[in-house]
Amino acid sequence: MRDHRVNPVDAIWLNMDRAHNLMVIECVLFLDGPLDRARFDRVVQRRLIDAYPVFSRRPVVGSRRRSKARWRDVPGFDFTEHVREVRLPAPGDAASLQAYVGGFLSTPLPRDRPLWDIHLIDGLDEGSAIYVRLHHALADGIALTQVLLSLTDVTPDADVSGGHGTGARHHGVGDLVAVARRAAPEVTGALRPARVRASTLAVIRGVLSGAGVLGKLVLTRNPRSALVGSAGPHKRAVWSDPIDLQLIKDIAATSQATVNDVLVSALAGALQRYQVERGARAVDIPTVVPVNLRPMHLPLPRELGNRFALVLLVLPSGLSSAAERLAETKRRMDRIKGSPEPVMTFALIQTIGRLGRRLSSALVAFFGGKACGVTTNVPGPREPRFLAGTRITSLLGWVPGSAHQTLGTCIFTYAGTVRVGFKTDTAVIADPDRILAAFHAEIDDLSRVLAAAGRR
The missing domain is CATH 3.30.559.10 (Chloramphenicol acetyltransferase-like domain)
Known part of the structure; x- marks a missing residue:
C-alpha cells in the first residue's frame, strides 16, 4: 500500500x-x-x-x-x-x-x-x-x-x-499572481551581505516595509457591519449571468486601471450599497485575497498540496461614489503589489503549520477574524475549452472561509466573459441576491462614468 x-x-x-x-x-x-x-x-x-x-x-x-x-x-x-x-x-x-x-x-x-x-x-x-x-x-x-x-x-x-x-496555462489569481515573484527577490535579496554593503538604505526600507505589513496583519480589524456576525451552518450560493469582458476592459482603459482593479472596485461598491440598503453607515470592508506562489512555468507536483500566500485587502466600501471607489481600489492594489506581504504571509502559514493542531487552529481563527471572507479573481482561458467534447460556457469556484467569515466572492473571467458568484452565511447575510444586484449596479455606474468621459 x-x-x-x-x-x-x-x-x-x-x-x-x-x-x-x-x-x-x-x-x-x-x-x-x-x-x-x-x-x-x-x-x-x-x-x-x-x-x-x-x-x-x-x-x-x-x-x-x-x-x-x-x-x-x-x-x-x-x-x-x-x-x-x-x-x-x-x-x-x-x-x-x-x-x-x-x-x-x-x-x-x-x-x-x-x-x-x-x-x-x-x-x-x-x-x-x-x-x-x-x-x-x-x-x-x-x-x-x-x-x-x-x-x-x-x-x-x-x-x-x-x-x-x-x-491550460497555470492560472493564478487576478493581477496579484506576479506579486510574489516581484516581492520575493526584494525580501530575500535585501538580506544578502553584498546587498547590505551596496545599499544600507534598501535594507532599512525592507525592514520598515516588513514591519508595516506585520502591523497591518496584527492591527487590522473587521469593523462592525451588516456583513459581520457569528456564522452558522447554513450557506447560500448565487451568481450572475455572464458579463461582457470588453465592457470591463473599456472601463479599465478609461480609468488607467486594470481589469482586476475594476472588478474588485465593483465588489467594494456592491458592499457599500448593501450596507446602505440595510440602513447602516457604510464602512471599509477587509477581505482576504489568495496569491499564487508556484513557479508559473512548471507543472504541478503529483502530490499537489498547498503553496499560496494571502494578502489582506481593505475594500474602500466607505466611499460614496463609484469613481472614488475605483481610484482608491487601484491605489490600494498598487500598494500591495509593491509590498512583501505575500512572502511574509507565506512564511507565517508555514510556521503555523508546525505549531500543533490546537495552536495553529487558534492562530488561523485569529487572522481569519480580521476579514469578512475571501475574494478570488481568477483569469481563466481566453478561448473556449471543451470537457469530454462538450463546450464549457463559464466557470465559478469558491475557496472556504475560516473563523466566522461570512462572505466568499468568486470572480472568474473566461472566453470573453466575466461571472461573479457569492457564497454567504445565511445567519448573517440571508439575501446574497441583493449583493449580486448591487454588483451589477456598480458596473452600470462605472459604465456611465466611461460614457461621460467619452462625451468630453
Whole structure:
C-alpha cells in the first residue's frame, strides 16, 4: 500500500473543518449541452486519478499521540463512487441550480474515502452543469483550478484523438499572481551581505516595509457591519449571468486601471450599497485575497498540496461614489503589489503549520477574524475549452472561509466573459441576491462614468 505524508501546511486545512465553515473548495462548471459520461470517465481516470495520487488516497492518522497524518491508498478504489448523476426538477433554472449547490455547502466530505466529489447535473433549462467539491487539504484553490482545467481541451475531439488537456496555462489569481515573484527577490535579496554593503538604505526600507505589513496583519480589524456576525451552518450560493469582458476592459482603459482593479472596485461598491440598503453607515470592508506562489512555468507536483500566500485587502466600501471607489481600489492594489506581504504571509502559514493542531487552529481563527471572507479573481482561458467534447460556457469556484467569515466572492473571467458568484452565511447575510444586484449596479455606474468621459 502506497502513501505519502500530509505536509504541515496541508494539515492546517485538514484539521480546520467546522460546522459553520467547512474547508471545502466548491466549483461549478456550466456546459452548453449534455455530457458524454463514458468520455468523461476516461478523461477523469487519465488526467485526474492517474496524474495525482492524492485523489485515490484518504487521510489516515496513526494510533500514537503525536503521529502525523498520511495520505494512504484506498483498497479497491473506484473513482466512479465519487461521481453522482443528478437531474434537477423543473424548471431547472439558475435558482434551482443555486438551491442544489447551497444544499451541500454545509455537508462535510466523508473522511473514510478520498476527499472529493463530482455531481453531473442535467435537467437545466440551458445545457448542463458540473458541481465539484474538493477539500482544501488536497491543494490550494489556485492549484485545483489548474487541475480542473487540465481535464479540458482546446478542441472538442482532443480527448479521443490523443490530445491532452494540460495545455491550460497555470492560472493564478487576478493581477496579484506576479506579486510574489516581484516581492520575493526584494525580501530575500535585501538580506544578502553584498546587498547590505551596496545599499544600507534598501535594507532599512525592507525592514520598515516588513514591519508595516506585520502591523497591518496584527492591527487590522473587521469593523462592525451588516456583513459581520457569528456564522452558522447554513450557506447560500448565487451568481450572475455572464458579463461582457470588453465592457470591463473599456472601463479599465478609461480609468488607467486594470481589469482586476475594476472588478474588485465593483465588489467594494456592491458592499457599500448593501450596507446602505440595510440602513447602516457604510464602512471599509477587509477581505482576504489568495496569491499564487508556484513557479508559473512548471507543472504541478503529483502530490499537489498547498503553496499560496494571502494578502489582506481593505475594500474602500466607505466611499460614496463609484469613481472614488475605483481610484482608491487601484491605489490600494498598487500598494500591495509593491509590498512583501505575500512572502511574509507565506512564511507565517508555514510556521503555523508546525505549531500543533490546537495552536495553529487558534492562530488561523485569529487572522481569519480580521476579514469578512475571501475574494478570488481568477483569469481563466481566453478561448473556449471543451470537457469530454462538450463546450464549457463559464466557470465559478469558491475557496472556504475560516473563523466566522461570512462572505466568499468568486470572480472568474473566461472566453470573453466575466461571472461573479457569492457564497454567504445565511445567519448573517440571508439575501446574497441583493449583493449580486448591487454588483451589477456598480458596473452600470462605472459604465456611465466611461460614457461621460467619452462625451468630453
